[in-house]
Amino acid sequence: MFIITLSNYWTVHSQEEAKEPLAKLWNIKNDEILKYLSIEKNLSIVDNILKPLLDDDNFGGTYINVIQNMIFINTLNFTKAEEIKTSIEIRQYISLLNFIRADNSTAKLSSRFQDIDNLAKSYKPKYCIGYINSEINNILIASCNETRNETSNTAFINAINDRMYNPIFTYYNCINLSNNEIFNRKSGDIGNRILAGDGIDMDIGICSAGFLARSHQNINYIATAGHCYNPGSYYLLPWNSTMPTALIGKMQDDYLLEPIDFGLINIEYPNIQPVPSVRNTDSEQYKELPIEDIISVSSNGAHLCISGFISHVRCGYVAALNGFTSDGEDYNNNIFVVNVRSVQGDSGGPIFSYKDLTH
Incomplete structure (x- = not known):
């Protein structure tokens, strides 16, 4: 009796569908994703109607x-x-609005953040990110435990404290993060098709493919991060692969680190087949997500996802529409901030939003 029951138990549970990345983020079932995507779209529309009505002195984001x-x-x-x-524009959406008490106005936070942004550009602290977090109604400065005592970091923090801006400082263990779950993935997709999120091996390290780009002369490129530049050749490294499968080509010499971290790898070999889709191979049903169109992400709290060689597909929330980063050498601002963990090897991969379950 025990054996039969146990067998039935495993039969039922082995048929349960693995959760899609958005279902994991929202802690819902897969068949509820479309419902909540519709909710998110509606909230973003109302949020964009509402924000022009909020002045910077009486509201804080x-x-x-x-x-x-x-x-x-x-x-x-x-x-x-x-x-x-009571305004005409917003009256019909009252049930969706929750006005909560806050201490900091948008004007106050923006002024302080601009000054902190300038300090970051000057001191260039190592592995640091800063942004205005609307959910906590304050400026958040995040950096690594491993670099918090660096001279540039302490000088940056002291300069902020001298101005008594009182942001929230938070620290993470950033270096040598364990990522054991990647060893339990399904087998790789071996071949010469390259999708957004696939690995690109550059001899000195691994990055991820961002998306297919094409010049006016109909030359195909793979867009990725500029800091992934290597003067040598790049090779395709599909998910879960330990060895490259095909030669792609070389990165253009006019790659950028500031103000945009961006580079283009020339697809020089005809056996490489670029696919305008995001890789999502861990999904049972939606293994490739065709890139259908461009959408603007304009609401804090909306979802954004990454696809990368190490992390595969993970989703998080937009924490800020404007922030800065500094790695000790390069400084970037006017960036989106999303609270999703990525690790070395994901660099250059796409950040995307689900339009539906298939695109």
């Missing part, structure tokens, strides 16, 4: 929460909030 089907508005003046509730 907004963020959406898909699971709660709500837009949260950091509010300093509730009299102004009542006026907005």
Whole structure:
């Protein structure tokens, strides 16, 4: 009896479908994803209608929460909030709005962040990121435990503290993160097709393919991060592979590190087949996600996902629409900040938003 029951148990559970990345993010079932994608789209539309009505002195930013089907508005003046509730533009969406008490206005945070941004550009702290986090209504400075005592980092932090801006400092263990789950993946897709998120081996390390690009002269390229530059050749390294499968070509010499980290690898060999899709091979049903069109991500709390050689597909939330990073040498600002972990080898891979389950 025990053997029969156990056998049935494994039969049932082996048939359970693995969760899609968005289902993991939202902690929902796969068949609920389309419902919550529709909720997110609607919240983003309303958020874009609402934000022009919020002045910078009486409000402190907004963020959406898909699971709660709500837009949260950091509010300093509730009299102004009542006026907005009665406005023609927003009246029909009142049930989606939650005005919450906040201490910091957008004007105050923006002024302080601009100064901190300038300090970061000057000191160039090592492995540091900064942004205005609407959910906590404050500026957040994140860096690594391994570099917090670097001279440039301490000088940067001291300069901020001298101005008494009181941001939130947070530290992570950044170096040599374990990523054991990658060894339990399914077998790789061996071949010469290259998708967004596939690995690219450059002899001195591994990066990920960003997307297919084509010049006016109909020359095909793979877009990736500029800091993945190597004067030698690049090779295709499909997910879960330990050895390259095909030669791609070389990166253009006019790659960028600042203000955009961007480079183009020339597809020099006809056996490489670039595919305008994001790799999602771990999915049971949606192993490739065709890149259908361009969308703007304009709401804090909306989802964004990565596809990379090491992490495969992971999703997180937009934490800020404007931030800066500094690695000790290069400084970048005007970046999106997304709270999803990536590791070395994912660099250059695409960041994307699901339009539906297949695109």
